[in-house]
Amino acid sequence: MFLPFPLPTRSAAFGVIPAAALLAAVPAVTVMPARAPAASPAAADATAADDGPTNGTLLLRRPGVADALPAIRLGTDMDVTVTGPVARVRVTQAFRNTSGQWMEARYLYPLPEGGAVDGLRMVVGQRVIVGRIHERAQARQIYDQAKAEGRKAGLVEQQRPNMFTTNVANVGPGETVLISIDYQMPVRAAQGTYSLRLPLVIGPRYVPPHSLTSAPAAADADTVTSSPILDPKLRQNLNPVSIAVHLAPGFAPANVISRYHHVRIAGHGDRREIRLASGDVPADRDFELSWRSASADPTIGLFRERSNGQDYVMAAITPPVDDVKRAVPPREMVFVIDNSGSMGGSSMEEAKASLLHALAALRPQDRFNVIRFDDTMTRLFDHSVAATPDQVAVAERFAKGLQADGGTEMLPALKAALADAAVSGTPDMVRQVIFLTDGAISNEQEMLATLGQDGGRSHVFLIGIGSAPNDHLMARMAEIGRGTYTHISTPEEVSARMAALLDTLERPSVRNLSVKVEGMAIDLTPRMLPDLYAGEPLVLLGRTGAVQGTMTISGRIGDRPWSQTVRLADAVPSPAVAKLWARRRIDDVEADRSLGKLEDQAADRQIADLGLEQGLVTSQTSLVAVDETPVRPTGAMLTREELPMNLPAGWDFDTLFGGEAAKAAAANAGTMGERAAQQATAAEALDLPQTATGFLGTLAGGVALLLSGLAGLVLLRRHGSVA
Amino acid sequence: MAAPTTRTGGRAFGRGLVDAALIALCALGIVLTARGAIIPIKAAVAQVLLERAFDRSVAAREPQKPWPWADMAPVARLAIPRLGVDRVVLDTGSGQAMAFGPTLLPGGARLGAPGTTVIAAHRDTHFHFLQRLRLGDRIMAEGLDGRTHRYRVVSTAIVRWDRFAIPEGGEMLALATCYPFDAVRHGPLRYVVFAATDR
Numbered sequence: 037m038f039l040p041f042p043l044p045t046r047s048a049a050f051g052v053i054p055a056a057a058l059l060a061a062v063p064a065v066t067v068m069p070a071r072a073p074a075a076s077p078a079a080a081d082a083t084a085a086d087d088g089p090t091n092g093t094l095l096l097r098r099p100g101v102a103d104a105l106p107a108i109r110l111g112t113d114m115d116v117t118v119t120g121p122v123a124r125v126r127v128t129q130a131f132r133n134t135s136g137q138w139m140e141a142r143y144l145y146p147l148p149e150g151g152a153v154d155g156l157r158m159v160v161g162q163r164v165i166v167g168r169i170h171e172r173a174q175a176r177q178i179y180d181q182a183k184a185e186g187r188k189a190g191l192v193e194q195q196r197p198n199m200f201t202t203n204v205a206n207v208g209p210g211e212t213v214l215i216s217i218d219y220q221m222p223v224r225a226a227q228g229t230y231s232l233r234l235p236l237v238i239g240p241r242y243v244p245p246h247s248l249t250s251a252p253a254a255a256d257a258d259t260v261t262s263s264p265i266l267d268p269k270l271r272q273n274l275n276p277v278s279i280a281v282h283l284a285p286g287f288a289p290a291n292v293i294s295r296y297h298h299v300r301i302a303g304h305g306d307r308r309e310i311r312l313a314s315g316d317v318p319a320d321r322d323f324e325l326s327w328r329s330a331s332a333d334p335t336i337g338l339f340r341e342r343s344n345g346q347d348y349v350m351a352a353i354t355p356p357v358d359d360v361k362r363a364v365p366p367r368e369m370v371f372v373i374d375n376s377g378s379m380g381g382s383s384m385e386e387a388k389a390s391l392l393h394a395l396a397a398l399r400p401q402d403r404f405n406v407i408r409f410d411d412t413m414t415r416l417f418d419h420s421v422a423a424t425p426d427q428v429a430v431a432e433r434f435a436k437g438l439q440a441d442g443g444t445e446m447l448p449a450l451k452a453a454l455a456d457a458a459v460s461g462t463p464d465m466v467r468q469v470i471f472l473t474d475g476a477i478s479n480e481q482e483m484l485a486t487l488g489q490d491g492g493r494s495h496v497f498l499i500g501i502g503s504a505p506n507d508h509l510m511a512r513m514a515e516i517g518r519g520t521y522t523h524i525s526t527p528e529e530v531s532a533r534m535a536a537l538l539d540t541l542e543r544p545s546v547r548n549l550s551v552k553v554e555g556m557a558i559d560l561t562p563r564m565l566p567d568l569y570a571g572e573p574l575v576l577l578g579r580t581g582a583v584q585g586t587m588t589i590s591g592r593i594g595d596r597p598w599s600q601t602v603r604l605a606d607a608v609p610s611p612a613v614a615k616l617w618a619r620r621r622i623d624d625v626e627a628d629r630s631l632g633k634l635e636d637q638a639a640d641r642q643i644a645d646l647g648l649e650q651g652l653v654t655s656q657t658s659l660v661a662v663d664e665t666p667v668r669p670t671g672a673m674l675t676r677e678e679l680p681m682n683l684p685a686g687w688d689f690d691t692l693f694g695g696e697a698a699k700a701a702a703a704n705a706g707t708m709g710e711r712a713a714q715q716a717t718a719a720e721a722l723d724l725p726q727t728a729t730g731f732l733g734t735l736a737g738g739v740a741l742l743l744s745g746l747a748g749l750v751l752l753r754r755h756g757s758v759a
Numbered sequence: 760m761a762a763p764t765t766r767t768g769g770r771a772f773g774r775g776l777v778d779a780a781l782i783a784l785c786a787l788g789i790v791l792t793a794r795g796a797i798i799p800i801k802a803a804v805a806q807v808l809l810e811r812a813f814d815r816s817v818a819a820r821e822p823q824k825p826w827p828w829a830d831m832a833p834v835a836r837l838a839i840p841r842l843g844v845d846r847v848v849l850d851t852g853s854g855q856a857m858a859f860g861p862t863l864l865p866g867g868a869r870l871g872a873p874g875t876t877v878i879a880a881h882r883d884t885h886f887h888f889l890q891r892l893r894l895g896d897r898i899m900a901e902g903l904d905g906r907t908h909r910y911r912v913v914s915t916a917i918v919r920w921d922r923f924a925i926p927e928g929g930e931m932l933a934l935a936t937c938y939p940f941d942a943v944r945h946g947p948l949r950y951v952v953f954a955a956t957d958r
Contacts, residue, residue, distance in 0.1 A: 749781045
């Protein structure tokens with residue numbers, strides 16, 4: 037029943053970190069000669085292969101720690117314009133070289149869920165150089181050549197759909213280069229609330245060793261983990277961000293709230309201007325802005341854009357909310373909780389509190405199980421059990437005892453949660469798998485593929501924990517798993533968000549959705565329609581020759597059919613619909629790739645074509661900007677620097693980087709009880725013996741045999757005497 | 760009753776066969792019942808013998824065997840006043856010794872020594888009371904030297920048998936048994952009660 041992958045040695049499982057792990061960490065600053073443009077990827081390959089899966093105990097690939105301030109200082113300004121259903125964001129990164137050397141800098145930057153980068157500008161002194169879209173390899177070549185020739189160059193590459201890197205080469209001593217990146221993203225609407233979530237930092241990702249199968253795989257993992265993390269002991273405000281949002285939702289907004297940052301709000305009527313109250317903040321948590329409509333909630337939003345001789349439409353349709361309280365049929369709920377090192381700090385407390393909240397809501401007729409995972413996994417019960425008060429009490433104790441440590445092997449936990457469906461409950465019993473995690477992993481594709489293949493009758497709900505969860509992974513998992521995605525970023529949000537989620541879980545979803553378009557041929561995305569839960573809209577994007585006719589969406593709410601028809605000609609013009617369509621279509625292509633419906637090469641080709649056509653940065657296309665004038669004197673060396681990131685707020689630096697503080701905390705713990713609870717920090721492994729005689733079973737079996745034998749004899753005698 | 764004799768004979772033979780099978784079933788049932796029943800009886804009787812051996816050991820200041828052919832000896836006496844529990848603890852962690860009483864695991868610390876002393880016993884005999892232990896309960900362990908060590912229950916945990924680790928430093932007592940308590944089959948989970956020195 038246990039792990040489908042080789043067990044780590046016990047020392048790794050208990051967080052006794054081999055010194056080799058820290059030594060193997062990627063150095064913060066890589067110095068390389070200017071005239072070896074190809075050295076960068078090659079060097080990455082070499083280091084990645086070296087500290088890869090060769091050593092069985094070295095499971096957690098650690099990002100480096102920056103214990104000195106970087107030579108290049110980065111400041112970021114975000115200028116966000118919300119127009120109706122779309123937000124357009126301009127991120128301006130100022131790279132200031134404080135050293136006396138010529139520098140190249142690389143910075144890993146997050147992108148919101150559904151965001152699509154389509155613009156790059158590099159400002160050098162008085163000149164503005166506009167970036168152009170190229171296929172990835174070609175863009176890299178252009179950049180490397182410019183770098184080698186001493187010209188300024190900027191390159192934006194996608195590493196994950198929600199993660200990209202900015203490279204800037206040949207920044208002179210004392211010089212500042214501005215790189216500005218444009219992207220757009222859809223505004224999320226649910227239950228009458230519109231929201232915009234802008235990630236500002238990426239939590240260090242865990243790379244499962246089994247995913248490092250080849251040099252390209254290792255290089256890929258390296259790109260998402262090589263950014264060093266600034267040691268918080270430096271107490272430096274690194275990577276300051278200023279944010280301004282120009283809000284024009286098309287209606288009078290009300291309840292404009294920034295959940296995690298203090299803001300000043302100005303303006304009236306249909307417009308608002310939102311700025312950070314303190315000017316700038318360190319980039320260490322997501323920025324979230326939400327608003328409502330002052331008037332009644334619109335249930336249909338129809339938008340269109342004409343681009344390159346084609347019409348693009350976006351339709352957001354919200355099915356009616358079923359408000360009737362019905363008896364909820366018995367359900368099976370499987371909770372999967374992440375207690376890996378990245379959850380250390382307030383995240384673990386939030387996850388535990390959320391789990392306890394959910395456990396408290398179980399009814400005796402429900403069935404449930406709890407699975408915890410770090411780089412190992414425990415199923416509390418072999419299979420789901422009835423939620424009797426005793427069993428729930430066991431689960432509560434189990435949850436309270438969880439400690440964050442170790443790597444993040446999420447795949448085995450997902451497989452375990454899904455595999456149990458075959459033996460637990462009846463096929464028509466509602467089965468809900470609830471994940472509590474920050475999703476800090478690098479093997480997202482593998483997760484989605486597994487979920488797509490083995491999802492079965494399970495519905496998967498994601499609760500993104502912490503200040504900077506991996507939105508892309510969780511939104512996609514919720515979609516493929518026909519569930520929802522909820523954020524819990526602060527301890528204060530636990531009860532409100534969990535109550536809302538539990539309420540959602542009790543209501544019937546809108547299932548079996550289908551779309552019929554009359555009057556024209558249209559290329560719609562997403563192709564796989566999700567299930568919808570209370571108040572969530574269905575967002576469809578389509579491309580067609582000329583918009584006309586009607587679109588009918590139908591499905592089932594609970595046991596009743598539902599359908600709605602919209603006239604597409606009523607759509608109002610909106611910018612960026614074309615690009616959002618392309619971005620969504622790329623997700624479809626990636627989904628087909630995950631599910632094995634599309635060969636790698638064909639998928640890459642389709643993505644590259646979409647990227648080139650719409651000018652988007654994708655996994656296959658990059659933006660590159662090159663100055664024509666060489667500036668670096670011949671012979672001057674170029675120093676390359678990976679710019680450090682802040683640790684996301686609430687993450688525990690020490691849990692992640694070797695447990696020094698965890699040990700200190702154990703030593704200082706006031707009571708022995710706390711020390712006992714922290715046994716994992718400094719501990720000696722001990723196997724516990726088999727401690728059950730099982731005599732009751734033997735006794736019961738014996739008595740049963742004896743009684744049946746006697747009963748048989750008595751019957752036989754009686755029968756015999758009658759005969 | 761005028762059935763042909765051959766048929767009667769066949770019937771009698773068949774009945775004899777069924778009879779024999781049912782008697783065998785009864786016999787098997789008796790054997791199993793006895794094997795099941797002997798376990799708690801053995802566990803209870805052994806404790807009486809062990810108590811005497813323990814008193815002798817304390818008097819002699821060294822372990823005394825409870826019966827001549829025993830390959831283990833008592834090392835401590837465990838008492839939980841609130842539950843009226845009194846158990847004699849044996850010195851080897853073997854499954855054989857565990858039939859007679861809780862045993863001190865060799866992987867843990869010795870009683871009264873720095874570190875964590877781990878005592879394990881069966882969930883359905885000697886450590887059945889573990890499920891009734893509450894936080895704050897007092898546990899007393901008397902060693903062969905006649906000294907009594909006092910502990911107080913500070914936490915409980917459910918762990919996998921191969922995922923257990925004892926905390927270093929401090930002086931603690933851990934009582935371990937199988938989990939869940941009412942399970943019939945053997946499972947991978949263990950229930951551990953941690954108690955800290957009570958001064």
